[in-house]
Amino acid sequence: MSTISVIEGSMAVAQAVKACRPGVIAAYPISPQTHIVEFLSQFVADNEMDTKYVRVDAEFSAASAVYGSSATGVRSYTASSSQGLLLMSEVLYAMAGTRLPVVLTGVNRTVSAPITIQPDHQDTMALRDTGLIQLHVENSQEAYATHIQAFKLAEDHDILLPVMVCMDGWILTHSFEPVKLEDQEKVDEFLPPFVPKYRLDTKNPLTYGAYADDEVPEFRLMMHFAQERAKEKIEKIAREYEAKFGDYFGGLIDTYRCDDAEIVMVAMGSVIGTLKDAVDKLRKENIKVGVLKVRSYRPFPGEEILSAVKGAKMVAVLDKSLSVGQGGPLATDVKAALANKQAPPVLGCIAGMGGRDMSMVLIREIIEKSQKAITTGKIPDIEYIALKRQYLE
Amino acid sequence: MVLAERENLLAAGHRACPGCGAAIALRQILRALGRDTIVVSATGCVETFTSPYGMSAWEVPWIHSLFENSASVASGVHAALEFLREKSSVVVISGDGGTFDIGMGAMSGMFERKQNITYICYDNEAYMNTGVQGSSATPYGSSTTTTPAGKASFGKIQPKKDMPAIALAHDVDYVATASIAYPQDLMKKVAKTKEIYGPKYIQVHTPCTIGWGFDSSKTVEVGKLAVETGLVPIYEVEKGKPMVVKKVKNKKPVEEYLRFQTRFRHLLKEEQKDIANQIQAICDKNIERFGI
Ligand SMILES: Cc1ncc(C[n+]2csc(CCOP(=O)(O)OP(=O)(O)O)c2C)c(N)n1
Ligand SMILES: [Mg+2]
Secondary structure, rough: EEEEEEEEEHHHHHHHHHHHHHHHHHHOEEEOOOOHHHHHHHHHHHOOOOEEEEEOOOHHHHHHHHHHHHHHOOEEEEEEEHHHHHHHHHHHHHHHHHHOOOEEEEEEOOOOOOOOOOOOHHHHOOOOOHHOEEOOOHHHHHHHHHHHHHHHHOOOOOOOEEEEEEEEOOOOOOOOOEEEEOHHHHHHOOOOOOOOOOOOOOOOEEEOEEEOOHHHHHHHHHHHHHHHHHHHHHHHHHHHHHHOOOOOOOOOOOEEEEOEEEEEEEEEHHHHHHHHHHHHHHOOOOOOOOEEOOOEEEEEHHHHHHHOOEEEEEEEEEEEEOOOOEHHHHHHHHHHHHHHOOOOOOOEEEHHHHOOOOOHHHHHHHHHHHHHHHHHHHOEEEEEOOOOHHOOO | OOOEEEEEOEOOOOOOOOOHHHHHHHHHHHHHHOOOOOEEEOOOOHHHHHOOOOOOOOOOOEEEEOOOOOOHHHHHHHHHHHHHOOOOEEEEEEEEHHHHOOOOOHHHHHHHHHHOEEEEEEEEEOOOOOOOOOOOOOOOOOOOOOOOOOOOOOOOOOOOOOOHHHHHHOOOOOOEEEEEOOOOHHHHHHHOOOOOOOOOOEEEOOOOHHHHHOOOOOOOHHHHHHHHOOOOOOEEEEOOOOEEEEEOOOOHHHHHHHHHHHHHHHOOOOOHHHHHHHHHHHHHHHHHHHOO
């Protein structure tokens, strides 16, 4: 029987990871990831998990240790945030390139400087091109489900890539919500033990991480093909999860009141809940808006986004990070997906960086800017929402 | 001594330079370790010359990912084997750059975790793979591409970092130095690691013909001279036992060693006499400190 408990988002993740029975966990503390690994350490200490917890000297070593354990054929997990994720980045490229199905939680937090522990998406954006599959979640229940789905996806022999579950730090990790925890037996049925395709084994000596002079384009492309295949699998696994546990949070994307929407707001992560509330309010004022949640950031669901927004007059993309010198990365990807197609224009909005709160007032501002762009036909390159002008003058 | 393996577990046809000291070390190390071994390597010459895609020379399972993380990867491999209740030896093989410099934090972490891992550093005293740049294992007075001898320079101005002492400071279970010039001693030490549970550190002196500048037929001779002059002390420290040092009966003046190699040749000029004397002083101090 599943049970519902009011728990912290971090505990929801820890419970999901526990239910997935990883053989090795290696992690290093950083806010706001800390509670997840503290809970897991306690589970191991209390013998609630048959897991080797490797306490490491740095995130670089955490990623390296799960690199080694995954290559030895054992289900492996790590988690980090911000500076820690960046410290892992060199390893994450190697991990994806070596096709190791590690699952990690990317607890989203701003990157220094200036230093702060506030949430935004700058950290996982910096890992965009590593080859990791990146799934963003909206709430604790989805975080729980997505971790269980992530292992199934990563370990699928057609995929074999690391999967990072991205969740907004503090907003999700440190807030208490009722979360449905599934029955261990049912999780075991959904996620059978890891069957490695290859592993380090003295009975069958293989070479991992060879020196390649002439194979690079094909190897990188094979990762790309695996991500293309993952598009179908992400949807399929989400539906299997629904069939087993009754919950569905979207596959590659999820849409809310988009069918007849004139303005579709596109975003990722915890802001989706706020946007859905806002849509309900705005709809009462006869403003036709909808929300599109990008659940899978890599692979990027260009076709799915196109078919969901093609009837709209404006696509307003909310970015919680900034690719300095270019604009919002999510907006850039949405624009690329809609380029050369019969599709509405895209208004890129930078909003909620550095943990700045997304309030109803700001969402109204985005809608007003979108309406203005529709009537004037003039679409600014980037809209900055809720800037404090005094710092800029 | 009974060797674990009669066959050469480093297949012929790899791409090491003729006379490569590291290749000699690998062969000896693998013979002592045998087939029930998982090797984790760092980026460097060994990784490059043994692992061209589709042509790996390794007859044991082998993994490489980056330059500075082999100790941490080994920690993960070890944890996974523990989870699986398998008992293969886990052995890191990394260069001096990967050990003394960029990977030292990871190695320290592994030592502190007290995992059953043997860390072997093949010490060719510079970053050879990238073209002979100086490392903190490069000895005093040596000319490298980033510590070049010149009109106002006699080569590297700092002495070699004492890595075995740093390993010992972690209270690890076994620390040894060895040289490819003494294969029996090296293989005995590597074999011993299989009997000791816990972290172990072995530093193997591996002359490099290109980086040091000597004829490729002289690798063993150069290695011997390094030991016979006292510049490279050979010893082992097993936890709880007194240090065992390789004694040298007829010690040679360090000039014989310096003369052999282009990296030190500038020190034979009259105006660099002081520096050569200081290297002799390092040897003398070693001889006294270790009782060579
Ligand atoms: C993070 C990082 N920095 C630098 C390099 C470039 N690099 C590759 S091998 C190497 C030198 C390796 O030196 P050492 O560990 O002594 O091994 P050797 O080549 O001498 O066998 C360097 C600097 C790298 N691969 N990764
Ligand atoms: Mg070297």
